[in-house]
Amino acid sequence: MNDDATRMPARDPQDLARLLVARQQAGDAEGMAALYAPDAILDIGSGQLARGRDAIRAFYAKLVMAGPKFELGDQRPAMINGDLALTSTRLPNGTVTVEIARRQGDGTWLWVIDQPSILP
Structure with a gap:
């Protein structure tokens, strides 16, 4: 999927979660991975990490094929310090996400x- 509406860049760190959910619901694993910095x-659970955009893309490709659709939860306001931001969302099932985003040279943000998934 390469719809302009779902491939907009994150101009604010708060945009990242909304864009991730929209792209996952559209089945766009490539677009999901594009929200992450190359490094x-x-x-991904069980003590495992997907390292790098290619590994993240592969993980999301499997998730899109097999998993339920993501839902946007209650986003907490981003904590921004210079070019870094801490983002967090309480999902509808009660779990909490925590992410660190970095501002890019063009002013957009990537995780x-x-x-x-952090326990509530």
Whole structure:
């Protein structure tokens, strides 16, 4: 999927979660991975990390094929310090996500660390 509406860049760190959910619901694993920096890490459970955008893309490709659709939860306001931002969302099932985003040279934001499921 390469719809302009789902491939808009994150101009604010708060945009990242909304864009991730929209792209997952559209089945766009490539677009999901594009929200991460090339050197990002994603906790994929059981003590495993997806390292780098290619590994993150592969993980999301499997998830899109097999998993339920994501839902946007209650986003907490981003904590921004210079070019870094801490983002967090309480999902409808009660789990909490925690991510660190980095501002890019063009002013957009990409996640560099993603811990998608923390116990409530």
